[in-house]
Amino acid sequence: MSHPTSLDELIEALRCLPGVGPKSAQRMAYHLLQRDPRGAERLSRAVGHALATLRRCSRCNTFTEEEVCERCASPKRDPSLLCVVEMPIDLNAMEQTHAYGGLYYVLMGRLSPLDGIGPKELDFDRLLARVGDGAVKEVIIATNFTNEGEATAHYLSELFHARGLKVSRIARGIPAGGELEYSDAGTVAQALIERRDY
């Protein structure tokens, strides 16, 4: 069955969303046009507006409407501490702890050699310029404890050490309030390997 061109274009455009195949894209398109034209209008405006106004913060690399985002501009934050995370969602997780008062840098990804994501795709140059601003003394690497996150942490730590920075990595182990009995074997094994003096 062939669709009018503009409908085809909409379906094709929706497929850029992660996990959306041709079938779901078609379902979404019909839903927007038939059931929720006002929602469609709003979506279209929001996408256009976001694209026109959002850019990357020149300090932390997250999306912001300013040159420097509110967090990076805040005088309450300690500029000598920089925490590197993979994604904005990880930054949110760190903020929820209320245990960190430094600044952030968001990589917007991780090294993923099988998908062709390397230091150029992640713009390591930009991060290296950021840590070299003279104010940063310690970098905390908070990439995930996946293979990709670990590979990223390893290469970043080498680059930071070479620039004379103090480097640390967030610790991992049994979750707070966690019991060994209910923990995954891998978690318990890592906690054992990375045990410390007590």
Next chain:
Amino acid sequence: MSGRKRVDGQRAYVLHAHPYSESSLVVEAWTRDHGRLALVAKGARRPMSALRGRLMAFQALEMGWFGGGEVKTLARADWQGTPAGLRGRGLLVGYYLNELLLKLLPREDPHPRLFDAYAEALAGLAALVPEAALLRRFEKSLLQELGYGLTLDREADTGRPVDPAATYLYVIERGPLRMVEGDEAGDAVAGRTLLDLAAGTLEDPRSLAESRALMRRLLAHYLGGQALQSRRVFMDLQEF
């Protein structure tokens, strides 16, 4: 056809995984006795999924699955033995091994000996064994196991044992031929190198360097022009 075929208790590794839907992953698994398989890990992307943490590349696993189609359904995956323990550079080398397997190993074609060679290579990487010799040994096993008829210790034309003191030209799909005047010197390889590679004892620096070039040429041929992403990323990392 047995559409609901069930298999359990299989030694396996995850070679790669990618999102399949909001909550599931498709895992490219490599199993010892059933070869490379695509398995849907249902619910593996949910926040509290125990599966998610277990389906890590390089980790020895025991898996069970069912289904008869091209994509099967993962029933379980449990860690086997100690944590993989690959770190830093070792992880990058590991990704290179996985990419070779993903690109060269056909689906559902078991190669238990190659599987064991892979397990051994991973153990070597975790133990920080020098990676160059380890890589060449694995590449050799890969090409031999996949039936690319790698002849290293006999001359292709005469069938005589390779002379360690002679210089050879390795002709893909045929084997070593003694160098004669006018041959491309760039592809020359010492008899010693061929014998060292055949025996898997790569300590001599010249043997190591020449077998690296030879393997690279052979792999490029069998990859048929497909670029290795992991190699490119590795090179990019060396530049920083």
